[in-house]
Amino acid sequence: MNIRPAATLILTRDTDNGIEVLLLQRTWDAVFLPGYYVFPGGAVNAQEPEGRAHVVGVEDADISQTMSLDEGGADYMLAAVRECFEEAGILLAQDASGQLIGADHGVHSERMALFQEEISLAQLCAKHGLTVPLDRLAYLSHWVTPPGPPRRFDTRFFVAVVPEGQVASHDGTETIDHVWIAPAQALEEHRAGARLLGLPTIRTLRVLSEFGTTGEMMRYAHANPPEAFPDQPWPAVRKGKPVMLEPNAPAYDEAVKLDPEGEGSTRAEIVPGEPVEVAAGVIRLTAPNPGMMTGPGTNTYILGHERFTVLDPGPANEAHIERILELTGGVVDQVVVTHTHMDHSPAVAQLKARTGCRVFGWPAPEGAGQDSSFAPDDQPGHGDLIVTEAGILKVLHTPGHASNHLCYLLLDQELLFSGDHIMQGSTVVINPPDGDMKAYIDSMYDLLAEPVRFIAPAHGFLMGQPAAVMDYLITHRLSREHKVWRALEALAPVSLKDLTARAYDDVPAAIHGLAARSALAHLLKLEAEHRAFADDGLWHVVAPD
Numbered sequence: 001m002n003i004r005p006a007a008t009l010i011l012t013r014d015t016d017n018g019i020e021v022l023l024l025q026r027t028w029d030a031v032f033l034p035g036y037y038v039f040p041g042g043a044v045n046a047q048e049p050e051g052r053a054h055v056v057g058v059e060d061a062d063i064s065q066t067m068s069l070d071e072g073g074a075d076y077m078l079a080a081v082r083e084c085f086e087e088a089g090i091l092l093a094q095d096a097s098g099q100l101i102g103a104d105h106g107v108h109s110e111r112m113a114l115f116q117e118e119i120s121l122a123q124l125c126a127k128h129g130l131t132v133p134l135d136r137l138a139y140l141s142h143w144v145t146p147p148g149p150p151r152r153f154d155t156r157f158f159v160a161v162v163p164e165g166q167v168a169s170h171d172g173t174e175t176i177d178h179v180w181i182a183p184a185q186a187l188e189e190h191r192a193g194a195r196l197l198g199l200p201t202i203r204t205l206r207v208l209s210e211f212g213t214t215g216e217m218m219r220y221a222h223a224n225p226p227e228a229f230p231d232q233p234w235p236a237v238r239k240g241k242p243v244m245l246e247p248n249a250p251a252y253d254e255a256v257k258l259d260p261e262g263e264g265s266t267r268a269e270i271v272p273g274e275p276v277e278v279a280a281g282v283i284r285l286t287a288p289n290p291g292m293m294t295g296p297g298t299n300t301y302i303l304g305h306e307r308f309t310v311l312d313p314g315p316a317n318e319a320h321i322e323r324i325l326e327l328t329g330g331v332v333d334q335v336v337v338t339h340t341h342m343d344h345s346p347a348v349a350q351l352k353a354r355t356g357c358r359v360f361g362w363p364a365p366e367g368a369g370q371d372s373s374f375a376p377d378d379q380p381g382h383g384d385l386i387v388t389e390a391g392i393l394k395v396l397h398t399p400g401h402a403s404n405h406l407c408y409l410l411l412d413q414e415l416l417f418s419g420d421h422i423m424q425g426s427t428v429v430i431n432p433p434d435g436d437m438k439a440y441i442d443s444m445y446d447l448l449a450e451p452v453r454f455i456a457p458a459h460g461f462l463m464g465q466p467a468a469v470m471d472y473l474i475t476h477r478l479s480r481e482h483k484v485w486r487a488l489e490a491l492a493p494v495s496l497k498d499l500t501a502r503a504y505d506d507v508p509a510a511i512h513g514l515a516a517r518s519a520l521a522h523l524l525k526l527e528a529e530h531r532a533f534a535d536d537g538l539w540h541v542v543a544p545d
Helices: 048-054 060-066 073-088 106-115 121-128 183-191 199-208 214-223 252-258 318-328 348-355 437-448 466-491 496-503 509-528
Strands: 004-015 018-026 041-043 138-144 153-161 175-181 234-238 241-245 276-279 282-286 299-304 308-311 332-336 358-360 385-388 391-397 406-410 415-419 454-457 532-535 538-541
Touching (some): 004 073, 018 073, 041 073, 041 153, 048 121, 073 106, 073 121, 073 153, 073 175, 138 199, 153 214, 175 183, 183 199, 234 252, 276 454, 282 318, 299 318, 308 318, 318 332, 332 348, 332 385, 391 437, 437 466, 466 509, 466 538
Parallel strands (some): 004 153, 308 332, 332 358, 415 454
Antiparallel strands (some): 004 018, 004 041, 018 175, 138 153, 276 282, 299 308, 385 391, 391 406, 532 538
């Protein structure tokens, strides 16, 4: 599948209550992100280079250098300006006197002609004597759509202040609504399930919410363009043979981190029993328990140099326990556990018996699949610190997958040991009653506030771009919740089975039993938020006040 170049223009304005941004709601008939609120934007087209003749303020060479391109950076900016005019009715252009045009300029009557490709932006500029001041745009971020959606884009995000006097209006075709809103409010409405936002929109709003004025924002954006990130195939080894990893391949981020020179020395496979040093003083050792729920196996992390801390020693597998003791020389001072599911904590008892280690974690809650034999010496609280030879671990209570789930952040290296809270390649099971969807999403938002550079999951390779990973998981859950809510509105009062059939019509009927557990988790979240309730086996919508 080809990845198309695209550009987005984030329009901002100052108000008495701080910055507001313009969001447009996509039509519900859209193939990609139906009903979502987005910034104006779209694909870069073949006519964009013609517009360079009408650019002022900055040259293409300078823009391209800032964007880590050989040339054509101005084309992205021009596409952003054009798409903003088509979708939002606002044109960032100036007349022959150098003044930004207002709402009464004649060019506004040709918005639909531009939208229908009857005229190009370059032709509009020539016809009306306009120039496009690209120095009024700042390069804010770069986003490549992950694999999966029907369309993928390599999108550059730019930010600008709306020209005074121009009024936004959605186009009525691709966009059906628009709103000026404070970034923090939009994020809160998204978190409450009231406004659909995609991952790049969420990330952008989070950045913009840090600024009090558009002046502060523009100064920051001009001075801090986003760093270029690897987006080319990366060499590695699989089964003894050299391979090239594509971006978004499971082992890609780990290969880039461990082999920054691209010598092809890292392994693109996880082999149980084979230790991998994933960070300074941190070894990953994968247990031999591969499966549908565990992927290649459960990762144990060994921290230290001479005296060791073992994180998630795994199942009670003799070979795995012996390998841990071999790699540590039996000098295990501490064991820390993320949660008490049967692939994470059962090995603790043998390690404690053989090394006398001190055990950190929370006791098992009631329910099937829990290691009821787990007996911690210490129950660390949220925010507590544990000292290891590899650095200080910060304890983070992250309920959702399990009520006693803890993540651990290695502060100096900004490495998050995520347990099952964040897994590679799949979304974690949220199975009530111990699984709690509201708690899961809330704790994911809490993790976003922590300084994390890489995620070390219990299953899979190291994961880079942690904010993108977390935002994707939140967005995925809230998107499904929106389907559950729409099904509830349409069918209530409705049984869990019938609601699942509607809300999960995109998954095979054979797994609707498992999907029903997820649907129940979403319904319980809606119930906790006083939006839904159950009565006599049927689910209802709470009537508005």
